[in-house]
Amino acid sequence: MPVKVHLDQVGVAFTTANSTFRAVAPLDLSIETGRFVSLVGPSGCGKSTLFNVIAGLLQPTEGRILIDGEDATGAIGRVGYMLQKDLLLPWRTVLDNVILGMEIQGKPLREARERALPLLQRYGLAGFEHLYPNSLSGGMRQRAALLRTLLFDTDVILLDEPFGALDAQTKAQMQEWLMQLWSDFHKTVVFVTHDVEEAIYLSDVIHVMGTRPGRILESITIPLQRPRARSVSLTPEFITIKERCLALLTVPAMQEAA
Amino acid sequence: MALQETQRASDVVATAPAPNRPMRRLPVQKDWPTWAILTAQVGILVGIVGLWELAARTGFIDAFFWSQPSAIAETTRKFFTEGDAWTDISFTFRSTILGFLIGTTLGSLLGLSFWWSRNYAAIIQPYVICFESIPKLALAPLIILMFGLGLTSKVAIATALTVVVSTLTTYAGVKALDPDGEKLFYSLGASRWQVFRKLVVPFCLPWIISVLRVNIGLALTGAIVGEFIASQHGLGRAILYAGQTYDIALVWVAVFVLSTLAVIMYAIVSWLEGVLRKGTRQ
Numbered sequence: 058m059p060v061k062v063h064l065d066q067v068g069v070a071f072t073t074a075n076s077t078f079r080a081v082a083p084l085d086l087s088i089e090t091g092r093f094v095s096l097v098g099p100s101g102c103g104k105s106t107l108f109n110v111i112a113g114l115l116q117p118t119e120g121r122i123l124i125d126g127e128d129a130t131g132a133i134g135r136v137g138y139m140l141q142k143d144l145l146l147p148w149r150t151v152l153d154n155v156i157l158g159m160e161i162q163g164k165p166l167r168e169a170r171e172r173a174l175p176l177l178q179r180y181g182l183a184g185f186e187h188l189y190p191n192s193l194s195g196g197m198r199q200r201a202a203l204l205r206t207l208l209f210d211t212d213v214i215l216l217d218e219p220f221g222a223l224d225a226q227t228k229a230q231m232q233e234w235l236m237q238l239w240s241d242f243h244k245t246v247v248f249v250t251h252d253v254e255e256a257i258y259l260s261d262v263i264h265v266m267g268t269r270p271g272r273i274l275e276s277i278t279i280p281l282q283r284p285r286a287r288s289v290s291l292t293p294e295f296i297t298i299k300e301r302c303l304a305l306l307t308v309p310a311m312q313e314a315a
Numbered sequence: 316m317a318l319q320e321t322q323r324a325s326d327v328v329a330t331a332p333a334p335n336r337p338m339r340r341l342p343v344q345k346d347w348p349t350w351a352i353l354t355a356q357v358g359i360l361v362g363i364v365g366l367w368e369l370a371a372r373t374g375f376i377d378a379f380f381w382s383q384p385s386a387i388a389e390t391t392r393k394f395f396t397e398g399d400a401w402t403d404i405s406f407t408f409r410s411t412i413l414g415f416l417i418g419t420t421l422g423s424l425l426g427l428s429f430w431w432s433r434n435y436a437a438i439i440q441p442y443v444i445c446f447e448s449i450p451k452l453a454l455a456p457l458i459i460l461m462f463g464l465g466l467t468s469k470v471a472i473a474t475a476l477t478v479v480v481s482t483l484t485t486y487a488g489v490k491a492l493d494p495d496g497e498k499l500f501y502s503l504g505a506s507r508w509q510v511f512r513k514l515v516v517p518f519c520l521p522w523i524i525s526v527l528r529v530n531i532g533l534a535l536t537g538a539i540v541g542e543f544i545a546s547q548h549g550l551g552r553a554i555l556y557a558g559q560t561y562d563i564a565l566v567w568v569a570v571f572v573l574s575t576l577a578v579i580m581y582a583i584v585s586w587l588e589g590v591l592r593k594g595t596r597q
Contacts, residue, residue: 112502134504144499148517158503161513209503 058089060126061245062111062136062213067120069106069271079270080106083119086264086273088247090212093239095248095256095263099306103271104249105141108215111247112138124213134162137214137244141221143202145190151201152177152186158209173208180204181234196227200234207238213245221251229287232259236284253302254290257281263298265305274305382563390564391571399548400572406548407538408576410466414473415534415580421474422481423523430489430515431507443486447479452540459545469546473537477530481523488522489515524591531584535577550576 068083081103088094096104109115111122113133122130129135137158145154155177156169177186181200190198199219206214219235220228232255239246250256256263260279267274277298281289289295364384370376371383378386394400425443429436455472462468492515500510542551550573557565 109498114498114501133501136502138499138502140495140499140502142493142495144493144496146496146514146517148520157513161500161503161505161509 058091060087061090061092061124062086062088062247063123063126064107064111065121065123067107067110067117067122069103069110069115070118081110081117082270082272084273088213088245090245091243092261093246093248093259095250095260096266097250097253097256097263097302097306098266098271099268100251101271102266102268104266105217106271108138108217108247108249111213111215112136114138135211135213137206137209137211139202139206139214139216139219141218143190143198145193145198145201145205147190150187150189151182151193154190154201155205155208157205162209173204176204176208180238194227195223196231199223199231203235203238207242207244211244213247215247215249217249218251219248220255228255235259240284253299253306257295257298257302258285258290263302265302267305275301277301379561380563382567386564387567387571390562391568394565394568394572403548403550403553403569404572404576406466406469406546407535407542407550407573408580410469410538410541410549411473411531411534411576411580413466413470414537415477415531417470418474418477418534419481419523419527419530422478422526423485423519425478425482426485426489426523427511427515427519429486430492430511436486443479443482447483451475451479451537455537455540456544459541464545464547469538469541469549472541473534476533476537480529480533481526484522484526485519488519491522492518520591524588527584527588528581531580532577535573535580539573 064084064086066083066085067081068079069081071078071080096107098104106115110117113122113129113131113135116131120130121128124135145151146157149157152170152173155173156164156166159169159172160166174186177183182197182204185193185197185201190201193201203216203219206216220231223231236259248256248259257279263277263279265274265277266272279298281292281294290299367376367381368384371378371381429439451472454475458471458475459468462471496514496518497510500514505513538549539551539554542549543555546552550569553569554566554573557563557569
């Protein structure tokens, strides 16, 4: 598969008046077209920093971002980015929130709405189109935020812990829903999560990250067949991968204690 | 062991004597019907007016300084039929509304403009705070000298009073903006102008609206103080003139007319608030 996003020795350091903090060590990362890739790591491992760099919201201290082989360092609007919070605008209806990306890109409102409406109906927001976000549940709000990201029409979407704040049951539903969207839209997805099980269940590849400085400890390819049933988490392969991930994630903490 | 301890604990709870407390019920307020409320309200008004008239007639209060309702009623009739009441009312009304509109608009724009540049905001902010701490009414005589005796000086005082409140409140809105919201817009490839129009302005609208009520009162105060100092028209001038000539009944008439004017303007602002709030849904 061709490489969609390539990070070429990308590193980030924050300089304050009297110190320099290394957030991300220079690292290489290649994400293939159409893959579902997860970044898993403890807080402070630079996952969100990397996302900001890929989205062009933060200039890396060193290195380049290549999208389709083209230098996209510091370019905004090249990838869809869903932040942890849903950030729906309370003064806009769900429909008008979802078309925000198209609107900013200068698409006529009527056209944008016509395009969004059937998708809202197909992907679980039927009947909510003309409501305001404050009358939506947490899961519904995340759906709207994700559809907003998808309708921005970029090949790559970055999802920063989109289901972190949801209860277990809603989270499972949303994962199924995301899998359906992913297979319908053929996007390249980069997904950040704390939840190892979620990462394994959803991904083709997991990059396990470590802290101080943020770096990739190991990249694990998930060989599980798709579509995956929920019960896949009970299979020996799944458990082996999970154990491996957990071992990687707990080692640094033990070193610190020593 | 553990089991025994729990049992013992529950025994203690069960056998502890109930403290001897007086029986007390939840206080309940019964709502009176509307007619009863209205009757009470009208009753109070009639009572005050009646007592006033009575006190003046019996000589309990000096009618020369206090005036009395019957004289005020007569003066009201004269005020509207013989004097140039409508000129005064329209003068005060115009300077208040103009000062309110100019001050609120200018202040809101100034507050919003602080979003554009942190450096610019840092430079300008001390001036705004300085201007806020000056008692603007102390500047009023100066403003009259600068802008003359006419409408302009009254509008200027009303503007000076309203502009700072609007600026600071709108700026508070700008500061409350979630940086992640801006991040979202930029990640969608937005320009600064788009972020301003589609995020900053609608986000700050509730702050801007919240000042309207305060500002209409301030604008009215500014207009009247301006008329107190030097003016040829207006209800403020009418009050001052009547006071100087000991026409106390006329002072009261002007005050009542002014209050009515204030109520009307509050009603207009409430309506404006409703219209603007429709677009915010906070």
